[in-house]
Amino acid sequence: MAEMVRKQIYIQERHERLLKRISKARGVSEAELIRQAIERETVGGKLPLLAPDQAAWDKILRFANNRKALRPSARPYRWNRPDAYEERERRFTKREKGK
Numbered sequence: 001m002a003e004m005v006r007k008q009i010y011i012q013e014r015h016e017r018l019l020k021r022i023s024k025a026r027g028v029s030e031a032e033l034i035r036q037a038i039e040r041e042t043v044g045g046k047l048p049l050l051a052p053d054q055a056a057w058d059k060i061l062r063f064a065n066n067r068k069a070l071r072p073s074a075r076p077y078r079w080n081r082p083d084a085y086e087e088r089e090r091r092f093t094k095r096e097k098g099k
Contacts, residue, residue, distance in 0.1 A: 009034075 011019070023030045 019030050019033060023033055026033070028036075
C-alpha cells in the first residue's frame, strides 16, 4: 500500500451528510470515498480530467459564423494603445467636468 499523508479539510454540512450516507451504503470509509473522487478527477482515474463538450463547441462555432454572415463586409476594428489611452482620458475628463 502506498504511503498515506494525513489531510484535514473543511466541507459543508450537507457534504458531510452525503459522505456518511454514501460511505455506509458502499461499505467503505469516508477517506476511501474522497480518494476515489480524487482519482476520478485525475487523468489516471475512470473519468477524463476535462472532457470537451462537442455540442457546446458546435454552438459557439455556429454563433461565430452567423455573426460573420450578418456583417460580411465589416472590417475588424484596428486600434493602438496610445489611441485607447487618449479615448479613455477624454471620457474620464468629461466625467470630471460634469460633477
